[in-house]
Structures are given as C-alpha cells and as structure tokens.
Amino acid sequence: TxxxxxxxxxxxxxxxxxxxxxxxxxxxxxxxxxxxxxxxxxxxxxxxxxxxxxxxxxxxxxxxxxxxxxxxxxxxxxxxxxxxxxxxxxxxxxxxxxxxxxxxxxxxxxxxxxxxxxxxxxxxxxxxxxxxxxxxxxxxxxxxxxxxxxxxxxxxxxxxxxxxxxxxxxxxxxxxxxxxxxxxxxxxxxxxxxxxxxxxxxxxxxxxxxxxxxxxIYALDGGFLFLGIFLGFLFLIATVLIIYYKQISEGYDDRERYNIMQKVGMSHKEVKDSIKSQIIKVFFLPLIMAIIHIAAAFKMVTRLLAIFNLTNVLLFAKCTAATIVVFAIIYGIVYSLTARVYYKIVK
Known part of the structure; x- marks a missing residue:
C-alpha cells in the first residue's frame, strides 16, 4: 500500500x-x-x-x-x-x-x-x-x-x-x-x-x-550496514596483520634453529611441513575459537534480535555461515602468503 x-x-x-x-x-x-x-x-x-x-x-x-x-x-x-x-x-x-x-x-x-x-x-x-x-x-x-x-x-x-x-x-x-x-x-x-x-x-x-x-529504512539500515562492514573489515585487517608480522618476526628468530636442523640432516620438505603445521595452528586456532563462541552465543543473539521483531532465525544462520566462510577465505589467503614468506626467511 x-x-x-x-x-x-x-x-x-x-x-x-x-x-x-x-x-x-x-x-x-x-x-x-x-x-x-x-x-x-x-x-x-x-x-x-x-x-x-x-x-x-x-x-x-x-x-x-x-x-x-x-x-x-x-x-x-x-x-x-x-x-x-x-x-x-x-x-x-x-x-x-x-x-x-x-x-x-x-x-x-x-x-x-x-x-x-x-x-x-x-x-x-x-x-x-x-x-x-x-x-x-x-x-x-x-x-x-x-x-x-x-x-x-x-x-x-x-x-x-x-x-x-x-x-x-x-x-x-x-x-x-x-x-x-x-x-x-x-x-x-x-x-x-x-x-x-x-x-x-x-x-x-x-x-x-x-x-x-x-x-x-534504507538510510538507517544502510548506515548500520556500512558501519558493520567497515568495523568488521578494520578488525579483520588488524588481526591478520598482527598475526602476519608476528610470524615474520618469529621467522627471523627461527632461521638459525632451522639452519642447524638442516645441517644435522633435516630435509627441505620436513622444514616446509614443520613451518606449515606451525602457521596453520597460529592462524586457524583463533578462527576455530571464534566459531565456537558464535555457536555458543547464537541463541542469545537471536533472542536479542527478536526484541526488534527480527525473528527470521534461518536468515540469521545463513548470514552467520556466510560471514564465517568469508573470514575463512581471507584467513586462507593470508596464511598462504605468510607461509611462503616465512619459508623464504628460514631457508
């Protein structure tokens, strides 16, 4: 109407x-x-x-x-x-x-x-x-x-x-x-x-x-959407950069130890596998913990949304899943770059 x-x-x-x-x-x-x-x-x-x-x-x-x-x-x-x-x-x-x-x-x-x-x-x-x-x-x-x-x-x-x-x-x-x-x-x-x-x-x-x-509605929701995307992107970049530079600085500290291990017979493949295992833990453990926290808080968040008559739980679940996927993809890209640079440093 x-x-x-x-x-x-x-x-x-x-x-x-x-x-x-x-x-x-x-x-x-x-x-x-x-x-x-x-x-x-x-x-x-x-x-x-x-x-x-x-x-x-x-x-x-x-x-x-x-x-x-x-x-x-x-x-x-x-x-x-x-x-x-x-x-x-x-x-x-x-x-x-x-x-x-x-x-x-x-x-x-x-x-x-x-x-x-x-x-x-x-x-x-x-x-x-x-x-x-x-x-x-x-x-x-x-x-x-x-x-x-x-x-x-x-x-x-x-x-x-x-x-x-x-x-x-x-x-x-x-x-x-x-x-x-x-x-x-x-x-x-x-x-x-x-x-x-x-x-x-x-x-x-x-x-x-x-x-x-x-x-x-477009003005109000558009403002909230922009603010959410901006702050989410800002915190994501900050988190990724902190982990990235922490790993790079540790790479310089670990270079001498990896050189010693290679001198005593450790192969390049074993070095690469060790680096891969270490960086995967550093990068993806925080993501896994965040997913666990979201799952635990999901019911409470849906109840808070219900106060504003936002009762479509299925839509909220889909948006949450999509957000997790986007974060995981970005984490995967940065992990790949970090592992490559880290390996070059210790090599």
Whole structure:
C-alpha cells in the first residue's frame, strides 16, 4: 500500500472527514486513487493461559505466551474481502499467522466460539509482530471491547480507524501527496469553528507513505550496514596483520634453529611441513575459537534480535555461515602468503 492513515481518540464524523480529505487531495493534486480500504480495529497485547487471553498486568518478557491480537467487525471484514458474513453473539472468525487456537477462546470476560478460520486477512502490517491472531466479531461486541479501555486495561489501544490506498504518480509525487494530506489533517486538528473535528483537537493521527518509509529504512539500515562492514573489515585487517608480522618476526628468530636442523640432516620438505603445521595452528586456532563462541552465543543473539521483531532465525544462520566462510577465505589467503614468506626467511 502506498499511503496509510491511522486515527486514535477520534470522534464519530472523523471517518467521513478522513475520506473527504483523501478525495480532495487527490483532486487537487491530479492523482488517481486505487484499492481504497478503511476499517476500525482494536489491537490488544495479551498473554495466553490455556484458552484465555489475559490483558491485565501483561508480562512482556514472557515471549512464549505473548500475543498481539487484532479485532475487526464483521461488517468491515465483509466489505474488505467481498465475503458476506454475519456473526452472532460470542462468535468469531479467526486468522493465525503462526498456527491455530482451540475451538474457543476467552478475553475481557467473554467466551468466543471460533466458527471458521480464514486463509488470509485483509489487514496489512501484521508481519512486523511476532505471534499474531486476528479475529472478526460482530459490531456490538466490538464496541464492548473498546469500552474495556475505560476500566484500565494497560494493553488495549482502543479503536483505531485505518485508511489505506494506492495512488498513481512518481515516488516524489506520492511523497508530496502524503504531505498534502498531513497538512490538511493538521489544519483540521488545530483550527476552531466548523472545521474542527467534533471540537476534539486532541485526536491523534499518523500519515505514512511507503516511499518515505523505504527511504528512511534504507538510510538507517544502510548506515548500520556500512558501519558493520567497515568495523568488521578494520578488525579483520588488524588481526591478520598482527598475526602476519608476528610470524615474520618469529621467522627471523627461527632461521638459525632451522639452519642447524638442516645441517644435522633435516630435509627441505620436513622444514616446509614443520613451518606449515606451525602457521596453520597460529592462524586457524583463533578462527576455530571464534566459531565456537558464535555457536555458543547464537541463541542469545537471536533472542536479542527478536526484541526488534527480527525473528527470521534461518536468515540469521545463513548470514552467520556466510560471514564465517568469508573470514575463512581471507584467513586462507593470508596464511598462504605468510607461509611462503616465512619459508623464504628460514631457508
């Protein structure tokens, strides 16, 4: 989706005004809107105990039982998917990214029977979270859930109104379109009189374009990537040079001893094999120890990455293996050069 809008703490007519702002901006900018979606949702962070979702005093460190939940109404689901469903009281349609629940679940003191599992869900952005379940409930129960925020649930966001759509145009034109919408919504928020959104200047909204987010991510991740490559290369070169010059200096110290051994009958091949064995130990023992350390720390590092919602362990394992291979190749090249120079010195 090119552009997404999210509204919190809004009043009833914000829904229609948001669509008016989008259409007005499209007309003024000469843009065409495609795949317009709008819906209400409630997001909850909960801990699963049996088949009951606990939303009070959530232990955010209990990763294995921590779930991100999203609820939408059957009316919105029908409009977004084109599938007409009408749910009765205490009925739900479920969708799970990482598996399925039992036939029922309990939340906010109400028990819901899961009458069907959806193959997909018409809401984007859920992949950013670890374990997610999405539920469709009828409108009355949806409003009852939103009222739960009034009695202090510390993990409930309340109702969020979302609008998303694609537009035509270049990357810069799409970013400019986003700025127009943001300025218009800001004017509505802080103005007085009939343009004020239900006399509620404290509502919160977010306007986001995929193009701008891409630029920000590339800038941030590109900086980290450059820093990682630069520091990794710097430390690698420093390590290699230290080992290289240490071996060369030892070569001058060992030259006389090897000359004596050759005089008493040691062949050039035996000298070369001895040098090869010595340098292999000096070069590759540190590499082997580093691999052992990485293997021991792998689980802890994956847990640290999970804090930032980086949960693709297989990708991290592949990157780690590729890094080890690159280091081993560089070590092998420098080892070959060092062994050759060392042999010339002692010869």
């Amino acid at each position: 090119d552009i997404s809008l999210e509204f919190f703490d809004f009043k009833e007519d914000m829904r229609s005004k948001a669509i008016e702002v989008v259409n007005s901006a499209a007309e003024s900018q000469g843009r065409k809107i495609f795949d317009l979606k709008y819906y209400d949702s409630i997001s909850v962070t909960a801990v699963l105990e049996g088949n009951k979702f606990e939303t009070e005093n959530v232990d955010f460190y209990n990763e294995s039982k921590l779930f991100a939940l999203m609820f939408i109404t059957d009316e919105d689901y029908s409009r977004l998917t084109g599938k007409n469903i009408s749910l009765r009281e205490n009925e739900a349609v479920a969708y799970g990214i990482h598996g399925r629940l039992d036939d029922s679940f309990e939340i906010f003191g109400e028990k819901y029977n899961i009458i069907d599992y959806a193959d997909s869900f018409p809401v984007e952005g859920m992949g950013y979270f670890g374990t997610v379940y999405c539920f469709v409930v009828n409108s009355d129960e949806f409003m009852s859930m939103s009222a739960s925020s009034e009695y202090g649930s510390n993990s409930l966001q309340g109702i969020k109104y979302s609008v998303s759509f694609d537009i035509d145009g270049t990357k810069d034109e799409k970013i400019a379109f986003t700025d127009v919408i943001f300025d218009e919504l800001s004017t509505m928020k802080y103005s007085s009189g009939e343009n004020n959104t239900n006399d509620n200047p404290n509502y919160r909204f977010y306007v986001e374009s995929r193009q701008r987010v891409e630029d920000e």
